[in-house]
Amino acid sequence: MANKKVNKKDIAKLLNQWRQQFTVLAPSKENGVAQMAEWDGKDTSFLDWYRNTVIPPKASFLPPMEEMFRFQKDKEGYHIELPPTNEHKQLIFGIRPCDARAMTILDMTFEEAYQDPYYLSRRKNAVLVGLGCTNPCESCFCTSMGVSPTESTNVDLMLTDIGDQFLIEVVTDKGKELIAKASGLKEATKDDEAKAKETKETSYNKITRKLDTEGIVDKLQASFDDEGFWEQTAAKCISCGICTLLCPTCYCFDINDELVRGEGTRFRSWDSCGFPVYTKMPMENPRLEKWRRVRQKVCHKFEFYPMTFNVIACTGCGRCIRLCPVNWDITQVLESVPVKTGVRK
Amino acid sequence: MEQKLRQEAKALLEQGKVDWIIGFEPGSLKFTTTPLITKDKNDADRLVINPFIVNNLADFLPEIKGRVGIVAKGCDSRSIVSLIQDNKVVREDVVILAVPCPGIIDLSKVERLVGKDRDELDDVTREGDKVIIKVNGKKKEFPVTEVLFDHCLACELPTPQEYDILLGEPRPPAPNLEVSGKDIENLKGLTPEQRWEFWGNELSRCIRCYACRNVCPACYCQRCFVEETEPQWVMPVPRWQDNLLFQIVRNIHVAGRCTDCGECERVCPVNIPLRSLTREMYDMVDELFHFKAGMDKEALPLMTHYEQEEAEDFFR
Amino acid sequence: MTATDISHRKKFFALGNVYLPHIVVIEKIIEETPGVRTFHFNFKDKKLGKEFSFESGQFGQYSVFGIGEAPFCISSSPTRRDHLEFTAQRVGRVTNALHRLGAGAELGFRGPYGNSFPLDFLKSKNLVFVGGGIGLAPLRSLIWNVIDNRNKYKKIDIIYGARSPADLCFKYDLDAWGKDKTVNMVTTVDKGDDTWKGKVGVVPKILEEVAPSAREAVAIVCGPPIMIRFTFPVLEKLGFTPKQMLTTLEKRMKCGIGKCGRCNIGNIYVCRDGPVFSYAQIKNFVSSEY
């Protein structure tokens, strides 16, 4: 399908058309915290201020907390009931390429072996409309992680800024359907395509933070038992959950029950490998020391995930760097991994 | 000041007077610094003092083994004193390198002032009572009070009282409580229902990352009540009721140890105005018990001490 | 390695949702030692009970509704299916709640999860079981399995120990195996009492004394981590190769299916890729955090 274009001032119109069928989520900034929230039908000011969200879009698929099921006890014993299914379809408008790639990375875990019904049903019903970055942050390093700030790989439709308009690339069949149902779009001209190409190149070059991940798996493997290195790396970490909870590719979760006056609920909620209680068993804790937890965080993304899925679980969105209370910088850490010859053991 | 700090730090390590130096080094983003925790005397040359040394380094003291030379602004020094009072830190094991602090620049305020994100700014410099912000090649000048952290505006102790080495000239305190206390005053103007709703709203954004707790030097418990499972006091899910319960009890638990360093509010990734809780508690403790955390090394900790007659009005 | 292929594993999900538990009923509770109880249970829905199958070494996630879930291996043998069993030590939130329950109480159960002891590999071999304390639970499932198919296996040695005579679990089994002429049963305690007539000494030491031959043998080890770590070197001394040593590991688990993230050792998830591992595998783990 040929590419389309839309006037920036017609974005509200376009979103309202999609709103007939979808719950449209768009960048929103209540209380100063940017996140994907249900679009109000009017406000498109995010087109001016939006760079990326604080809360990653994974929250729409793996929410900070969700009901897994409810349970009740009566004379016959316990009864289990699934929460009312959330069949409504989500359209995420404006997802950045780094975060879209993160969704693809999360899919691997949730589809692998046992399927995760909660995540996958939301994922199946959702469409992602990407919006290319033209003003990336200082902390962004997507290009080092194999993601271009304007790439269309992991979305259904991709928008690229071409001045007063957006060029719309139709990426998937879902995207095709979206376009088919939308009016007011024009065919993109050769000139538009050229402009988009230019935007993409300019944006790409705006990413200045670089990280060399060549051979990172081997490097980390060789340094895994280098306690001194990990202790030094972890020294300033305060073991909070910001970098993990707000990471678009982190998915670890906790499961907890609550029983209130005979009505029970089992919740799933975000959890972090940075917390000491995360691995705590009654008698022992394999990751009691801070450096072990920091090592787990780094290695899970850059060593274990590649070993299992052949892809690094980091997209260079830079949230962990921007939001860290102590400016613990993953790019610096990875660059300081000692180069060791010979494989461990 | 920076040069002196580097020399002193290096000398302390060289002479074996300390095992560790904790200070600040340049961060990886514009206008940031990052804690430097080192045993290596060569690292001393990386130490900096500038208007962006945000962290309260006292937070690291209880977990570090050995003797420590620590860079401390006034507020940090109060946290250190508080830790000494609580027997979490031994006075003889710390060498306090005191920084007379003219206030730290709150980049969020700068962003709001100029309508740009911090990484879009060319430069932010302080010159006396002014701050000069360069954006798109243009210079803008503001009174520095417009960009300092609220807790800095309220600062009662710019220069540490308790120190071993003083870096630079002491600065007298000049708290501006009117400006720094505006948020709390506004809140007090609301009805109780509105206030409760306000806090419920604010805490509904909490993701339970516990950065506020972990960055707090007063929160040094090995195991926090939120992590207890027998009984489970608070559900470990980010739901506003449980978030609020956590935050209320955390505030009560650090009453008398909170020095109003403002770190909890600064680090909150979802902008919960936590200082409007901590500062009110700080003032309340002062009003009821005439106690200010970390001001007097000899004072007994607030909750281990009492007067015969105090705060009795509501007892039946 | 890539993620473990689980396509051959039986999927026994409630409503097709891997996280939903089935309801099971506690039929009987046996006090093994102070603080350790074995729970006999069956599916509330008898039909489901018939459909359910598992293998020795697999585990389940058990819910005390309103309190939470905890993983325990199924400690009964698949060859004895009038009921299922698991054994729990009272150590945390869920196990405290479990110990407050009586017969007739309902639990949630999901599983079976994890891999199992490789019966094909064990066939026609001499088997050396080395257990300590409550670590006998997963071994016990296999031991009964093997005894019920006695002609498929050769010699059986069982070396089991606990801190004191009072801490010995499954005394009824120990008795039965002691009487079984086809089994060499050795029981030991770290510290005996007036009535104790068995061996005294920690398990690795007694293992060295008993000195089972490594020829065509496999050792299956389970106990507290400290015992496991000291047992492997003894076995190596006796001539066992890392491939001839099996164990089952324990970690904190929430999901049981390799998603929630906490039970990993390197890129291995104990819940999904284990819990049964050979020492050869463990030695190859990128992490020494086992």
Add this chain to the structure above:
Amino acid sequence: MKQKTEWKPKLVGFLCKWCSYAGADLAGISRKKYPANLRIIKVPCSGRVDPLFILKALRLGFDGVLVSGCHPGECHYQTGNYRARRRIAITKRFLEYLGVEPQRIQASWVSASEGGKFTKVVDDVTKELKEAGPNQLFSERRGDGTKTKARSKGTTRARQS
């Protein structure tokens, strides 16, 4: 004739075992009537009461919390009640600042011989709690982040990216 049952506040009382708990006992023995809406939790000393207990009781839906210990100077452990006084004082004031009705946090000194005083305390507290009404602090009807716009100060650019 049908009568609408009057709403009775649920009150939890943390009573020191050396004094107030015995006082409550005495009130019971001497058949003094006090409202049956009080759930008593015996504590070794009023100083044992962590403000967390108070908050947890409110979270669970109790309409009020009463902490009762020995008169100043009479603590079995010398200073427990003084420490309790500091804690409860800041808890009460702090919660008031947050918008909690002040009636919900109550404290008293009741000795083992003051059965009558105990009855009166419970009566008075109950009356005050009736004024305050049912505790809906943690119910979804209030403070639901999705329904109302907050007046937060973090308005414009902070943390947008």
